[in-house]
Amino acid sequence: MKQKNVLLAFFLIGLLLLNRLQAQDKGLVNTSKSAYAKLSGLDIEDVRWTKGFWADRFRVCRDSMVPNIWNVYTDANISHAYKNFEIAAGLDTGSHKGPSFHDGDFYKTMEAVVTMYAITRDKKLDEMLDKAITTIGKSQREDGYIYTKAMINQRKTGVANQFEDRLSFEAYNIGHLMTAATIHNRVTGKTNFLDIAKKATEYLYNFYQKASPALARNAICPSHYMGVVEMYRTTRDPRYLELAKHLIDIKGKINDGTDDNQDRIPFRQQTKVTGHAVRANYLYAGVADLYAETGDTSLINRLDVMWNDVVNRKMYVTGGCGSLYDGVSPDGTVYKPDYVQKIHQAYGRDYQLPNFTAHNETCANIGNVLWNYRMLLLTGEAKYADVMELALYNSVLSGISLNGKKFLYTNPLAFSDDLPFQQRWSKDRVGYISLSNCCPPNVVRTIAEVSNYAYSISDKGVWFNLYGGSNVSTTLKDGSPLKLNQVTNYPWDGNVTVTVDQAPGKEFSVFMRIPGWADKAQISINGKPYTGVVTPGQYTELKRKWATRDKIELILPMDAKLIEANPLVEETRNQVTVKRGPVVYCLESTDLSKNNKVFGLSLPIHSQFTPKMIRIENSDIMSLEAKADVISPTNWNTLYREVSKKAPVQVPVKLVPYYAWGNRGHSEMTVWMPVSR
Numbered sequence: 001m002k003q004k005n006v007l008l009a010f011f012l013i014g015l016l017l018l019n020r021l022q023a024q025d026k027g028l029v030n031t032s033k034s035a036y037a038k039l040s041g042l043d044i045e046d047v048r049w050t051k052g053f054w055a056d057r058f059r060v061c062r063d064s065m066v067p068n069i070w071n072v073y074t075d076a077n078i079s080h081a082y083k084n085f086e087i088a089a090g091l092d093t094g095s096h097k098g099p100s101f102h103d104g105d106f107y108k109t110m111e112a113v114v115t116m117y118a119i120t121r122d123k124k125l126d127e128m129l130d131k132a133i134t135t136i137g138k139s140q141r142e143d144g145y146i147y148t149k150a151m152i153n154q155r156k157t158g159v160a161n162q163f164e165d166r167l168s169f170e171a172y173n174i175g176h177l178m179t180a181a182t183i184h185n186r187v188t189g190k191t192n193f194l195d196i197a198k199k200a201t202e203y204l205y206n207f208y209q210k211a212s213p214a215l216a217r218n219a220i221c222p223s224h225y226m227g228v229v230e231m232y233r234t235t236r237d238p239r240y241l242e243l244a245k246h247l248i249d250i251k252g253k254i255n256d257g258t259d260d261n262q263d264r265i266p267f268r269q270q271t272k273v274t275g276h277a278v279r280a281n282y283l284y285a286g287v288a289d290l291y292a293e294t295g296d297t298s299l300i301n302r303l304d305v306m307w308n309d310v311v312n313r314k315m316y317v318t319g320g321c322g323s324l325y326d327g328v329s330p331d332g333t334v335y336k337p338d339y340v341q342k343i344h345q346a347y348g349r350d351y352q353l354p355n356f357t358a359h360n361e362t363c364a365n366i367g368n369v370l371w372n373y374r375m376l377l378l379t380g381e382a383k384y385a386d387v388m389e390l391a392l393y394n395s396v397l398s399g400i401s402l403n404g405k406k407f408l409y410t411n412p413l414a415f416s417d418d419l420p421f422q423q424r425w426s427k428d429r430v431g432y433i434s435l436s437n438c439c440p441p442n443v444v445r446t447i448a449e450v451s452n453y454a455y456s457i458s459d460k461g462v463w464f465n466l467y468g469g470s471n472v473s474t475t476l477k478d479g480s481p482l483k484l485n486q487v488t489n490y491p492w493d494g495n496v497t498v499t500v501d502q503a504p505g506k507e508f509s510v511f512m513r514i515p516g517w518a519d520k521a522q523i524s525i526n527g528k529p530y531t532g533v534v535t536p537g538q539y540t541e542l543k544r545k546w547a548t549r550d551k552i553e554l555i556l557p558m559d560a561k562l563i564e565a566n567p568l569v570e571e572t573r574n575q576v577t578v579k580r581g582p583v584v585y586c587l588e589s590t591d592l593s594k595n596n597k598v599f600g601l602s603l604p605i606h607s608q609f610t611p612k613m614i615r616i617e618n619s620d621i622m623s624l625e626a627k628a629d630v631i632s633p634t635n636w637n638t639l640y641r642e643v644s645k646k647a648p649v650q651v652p653v654k655l656v657p658y659y660a661w662g663n664r665g666h667s668e669m670t671v672w673m674p675v676s677r
Helices: 002-023 052-075 081-088 100-121 122-140 150-159 170-188 190-210 225-237 237-249 278-296 296-314 363-377 380-397 438-447 452-455
Strands: 048-049 322-326 344-347 455-457 461-465 470-475 483-490 493-501 507-514 522-525 540-543 551-555 560-563 575-580 583-588 601-605 610-617 619-630 648-655 675-677
Touching: 048 452, 048 522, 052 081, 052 100, 052 438, 052 452, 052 619, 081 100, 081 122, 081 150, 100 122, 100 170, 122 170, 122 190, 170 190, 170 225, 170 619, 190 225, 190 237, 225 575, 237 278, 237 380, 278 344, 278 363, 296 363, 322 455, 363 438, 380 438, 380 452, 380 507, 380 583, 438 452, 455 470, 461 483, 507 551, 522 540, 551 675, 575 619, 583 619, 610 648
Parallel strands: 461 507, 601 675
Antiparallel strands: 048 470, 322 344, 455 461, 470 483, 483 493, 493 551, 507 540, 522 551, 560 575, 575 583, 575 675, 583 648, 601 619, 610 619, 619 648
């Protein structure tokens, strides 16, 4: 009997350990078994925001963003996305309405809902998802093909067509289906959505076995590169990894490839980032996923080249990507070298970063987050977390109003009512972007998922990637339980306090990210100063046998700094912007008197900034108060004029975070201002 009890005890311990190890398979991006990824994410439900910046954004996401975006996509009078599924399933009659990527928009909406369900366990959300999944399943063809526009047409004509339009978003839609379905499976344990995604992945596998490179070029906006790898991680079906390799291998092996679609040159031979910024960033994120599974050095070497090109020559100070509304390929095309080809919503040449006409699509900026997060998981290098954080706080959050119900497609760095032309996309946030509403569900799912970017684990211990008031209840790689509490008002305050609530009885490391901008950061453990090296732009490893109630205190100096751009950026020469911590600031006409203009002021080089907390749309916002010089006169009636020699007059100004601009009604705005020396 005693021997049986001992065996039973070992069995139960083993089962518990297995469950813990399996729990690590429930991260947003599941690299827990990826041989070439240094870090892996925590389970989706392991992190709970408590108080502070991200807790506030999550509250708005839960109470406003997610309910609103679900209503938008299920109300046929606003968006026809869900209605298209009902018609394709034979549950209703009618015609397809909306863009070809409407299916993908709805999958992103579902991803936001399932991520919210992971935290709240609100049964209503689960029921909403199950109903939608049933409808989606009925719209899928027997061979796994799924695309409402084609299926509705098939019901009307009896003709089964697929991938006929090279500009169609069929594969893009399926990619978002894969991602949403794998997350749904990890959160709920159900397979109803995953089964649909499996059939779709099987279809793609069979399709690409036979498709010519030209036909396979339908990979517009390749979300399916990420999706296929995540399907492999979920099912461990080796064919899915084979498919992911094939997708990269055929990239560029066609006669009429374009820089706009990043397929004029085979991926492994590319040396410059070109073309559509969303497509580019999604491509790089997918390649990073593939490298995590294969260790193919030709992939990571190329990603390094592309990352350096973006960060050092093509990215905005806000982390925004894609400077051009429309342009031309810098390098022509492979089949007709004397022909200059159009690109759109695209990266420009090196240092080509206009402000008024900056495109910076919200989806491209989110793609920057997706790419850098994966690079962080591969390497554990803080520079990737720095870029991820920069984009999140600035060019991603700017895409949605503080109340969570209005959106921007583009994110310019300046806006003036005096511009002599009307730009394509509204610079006032709107509830539904009629030309293309792909960004709203994307930004909502991203905000719902920020907690998954905040922490990582490795064989050595736990990593702090983003700071925010939160509770963590997770396991280390060996299954040992770990509970942490983080208290901070970051990014408004640089003080971060971490308390160990539960720790294994053994030595492990805590890695604290020291942002690249954080000069003279300080760390103490249980009140005693840490005497090791603390380097900006790196993680500081704190290794010891941690115990309950141990306390780490991190102090990040939060001085407001004037930032200038490389002089090769023509539009910002002799100008500066203000950055405090990870947050970029702007000047808004809302905060000026009628006698002063946004573009009639300059900042003295020795400006002193006073932080002052204000409220905008029921959210705490740290403003900066300073003095600015008035450039006189402010009215322009000619193209050129003589420089005034009058002594400048100073006026008080208030700067607000860039992401918060336009939340108090229509306004003019600028991120960059002339500098007075």
